[in-house]
Amino acid sequence: MSLQAYFARHTQTLIGSLGRIVHQPFATLMTMGVVAVALALPLFLNLLLTNVHAATGNWNNAFDLSVYLDKKADAGRAAALAKQLRLRGDVAAVRVITADQALAEFRQDSGFGKALDALTDNPLPDTLVVTPALDASTPGGTDALKLAIGALPDVHTVQLDTEWVKRLYAMLDILRRVILLTGGILGLGVMLIVGNTIRLDILNRRSEIEVMKLVGATDGFARRPFLYSGVWYGLGGGALALILVAIATGVLARPVDALAKLYGSQFHLRGLPWTLGACVVLVAVALAWLGSWLAATRHIRSIDPT
Amino acid sequence: MIHFDQVHKRYPNGREALAGVSFKIEQGELAFLTGHSGAGKSSILKLIALIERPSRGQVFINQQNTAGIKPRGIPKFRRSLGVVFQDHKLLHDRPVSDNVALPLIIAGVARREIDKRVRAALDQVGLLGKEKSRPLELSTGEQQRVGIARAVVGKPTLLIADEPTGNLDPQLALEIMRLFKRFNDVGVTVVVATHDVHLIDQFGARRIVLDQGRVCAP
Numbered sequence: 001m002s003l004q005a006y007f008a009r010h011t012q013t014l015i016g017s018l019g020r021i022v023h024q025p026f027a028t029l030m031t032m033g034v035v036a037v038a039l040a041l042p043l044f045l046n047l048l049l050t051n052v053h054a055a056t057g058n059w060n061n062a063f064d065l066s067v068y069l070d071k072k073a074d075a076g077r078a079a080a081l082a083k084q085l086r087l088r089g090d091v092a093a094v095r096v097i098t099a100d101q102a103l104a105e106f107r108q109d110s111g112f113g114k115a116l117d118a119l120t121d122n123p124l125p126d127t128l129v130v131t132p133a134l135d136a137s138t139p140g141g142t143d144a145l146k147l148a149i150g151a152l153p154d155v156h157t158v159q160l161d162t163e164w165v166k167r168l169y170a171m172l173d174i175l176r177r178v179i180l181l182t183g184g185i186l187g188l189g190v191m192l193i194v195g196n197t198i199r200l201d202i203l204n205r206r207s208e209i210e211v212m213k214l215v216g217a218t219d220g221f222a223r224r225p226f227l228y229s230g231v232w233y234g235l236g237g238g239a240l241a242l243i244l245v246a247i248a249t250g251v252l253a254r255p256v257d258a259l260a261k262l263y264g265s266q267f268h269l270r271g272l273p274w275t276l277g278a279c280v281v282l283v284a285v286a287l288a289w290l291g292s293w294l295a296a297t298r299h300i301r302s303i304d305p306t
Numbered sequence: 307m308i309h310f311d312q313v314h315k316r317y318p319n320g321r322e323a324l325a326g327v328s329f330k331i332e333q334g335e336l337a338f339l340t341g342h343s344g345a346g347k348s349s350i351l352k353l354i355a356l357i358e359r360p361s362r363g364q365v366f367i368n369q370q371n372t373a374g375i376k377p378r379g380i381p382k383f384r385r386s387l388g389v390v391f392q393d394h395k396l397l398h399d400r401p402v403s404d405n406v407a408l409p410l411i412i413a414g415v416a417r418r419e420i421d422k423r424v425r426a427a428l429d430q431v432g433l434l435g436k437e438k439s440r441p442l443e444l445s446t447g448e449q450q451r452v453g454i455a456r457a458v459v460g461k462p463t464l465l466i467a468d469e470p471t472g473n474l475d476p477q478l479a480l481e482i483m484r485l486f487k488r489f490n491d492v493g494v495t496v497v498v499a500t501h502d503v504h505l506i507d508q509f510g511a512r513r514i515v516l517d518q519g520r521v522c523a524p
Contacts, residue, residue: 008417207395210395211397214357214395215384216383216409216412217381217412221381221412304357
């Protein structure tokens with residue numbers, strides 16, 4: 001068989017199988033719809049995860065460290081330490097709050113003004129507020145920085161309020177695994193759905209397959225149109241899944257913007273990147289093809305002309 | 307061309323269809339398999355087309371022992387012969403031209419060549435102009451001729467037919483038989499199973515008479 005004839009034959013089968021499934025629009029849409037829902041769910045969860053990451057990623061100051069100096073330290077010590085810390089690569093900025101400034105702030109904000117007058121001595125230490133560099137703004141990075149600063153002379157305590165960030169990251173990590181698991185299970189589902197559709201299709205066309213085998217068709221030849229049907233189901237289902245996710249993103253974009261504005265954030269809901277969308281369609285096609293291959297191979301072999 | 311050597315065929319349900327059948331059909335011969343229904347005619351044709359395998363004994367086609375043909379090799383083997391069925395076995399959702407083209411499509415013949423040969427085959431059975439019809443729009447006799455066109459489109463050297471005139475009135479049956487005779491005249495070996503003894507009386511061809519799974523003496 002010439003290469004040209006080979007391609008012509010495949011193209012013909014491809015178009016032929018499309019024609020066949022278009023002839024049963026309801027059944028075809030049902031199958032594609034189930035495939036789409038199965039794909040859209042993990043996709044949507046993933047979109048949620050990416051957006052939570054994007055939203056929390058902006059909160060760098062959540063990682064700020066408060067460095068309290070020893071009360072006994074010299075007056076100029078805070079400025080010197082600040083200078084030293086600014087030279088570090090994992091530090092973005094250092095703000096000095098002297099004991100006097102701190103007391104003044106406290107007096108103003110706390111409402112204890114009169115009571116504080118009774119103090120003969122300022123009980124507050126000098127404080128440095130250290131903002132880690134962007135690439136050190138992770139739970140691990142700030143922990144290392146905290147240790148390093150804590151070891152410096154005249155530093156009394158380093159306080160890092162990142163517990164909630166750690167918890168959030170731990171939750172996001174679980175969510176990521178849940179998405180992977182759900183994706184895996186639903187991917188298997190896509191295979192089974194398409195495989196089962198193909199199986200029914202083969203049973204319906206049993207006599208036709210028998211005739212083909214009688215006039216010399218190989219199993220591979222009889223299987224080919226079913227594989228192409230599977231590819232169409234995957235392609236349609238994948239595309240439908242992207243449409244579902246796009247609709248969901250569209251519905252949520254406005255309220256999310258409104259919420260972000262209330263928090264004074266410039267955050268916008270991110271849609272699915274086109275590369276991921278293309279991957280999803282490819283994966284859908286691959287899964288559907290595999291499902292139909294398994295079903296078709298098994299059931300066509302069992303059809304014997306009599 | 308065809309050589310049956312002490313062939314037995316017992317089906318899984320225990321029925322013994324052939325009980326030691328031996329005969330030879332030479333290349334270019336026209337032979338009728340006759341006998342009552344259940345005599346074993348269909349079993350012989352099924353063994354030739356490798357739809358069934360003998361329980362005992364050997365079947366040679368073209369000097370090749372069919373026992374040596376593995377399941378993988380069956381499709382290729384079937385493409386080398388033309389088979390006509392009593393119930394036509396046409397694809398009802400495809401036009402006549404697609405039905406006739408099927409063996410060529412399976413064999414991977416180029417599209418232009420397929421069109422040419424399909425028209426030639428339909429011309430031979432007198433159905434030129436019916437390419438676009440669906441099988442169910444045709445009469446039974448015409449459907450049978452579509453089946454014959456499909457069987458000969460691949461230019462087989464061996465053509466077998468199982469009761470091809472079973473559902474036809476005598477006039478149509480005679481036309482179909484003449485068609486087979488015409489293919490035989492151009493060198494094709496033709497084996498036709500039929501119980502219609504009156505019909506084949508009109509052809510001076512060889513008869514293999516079967517009775518209860520055995521070949522009767524002529």
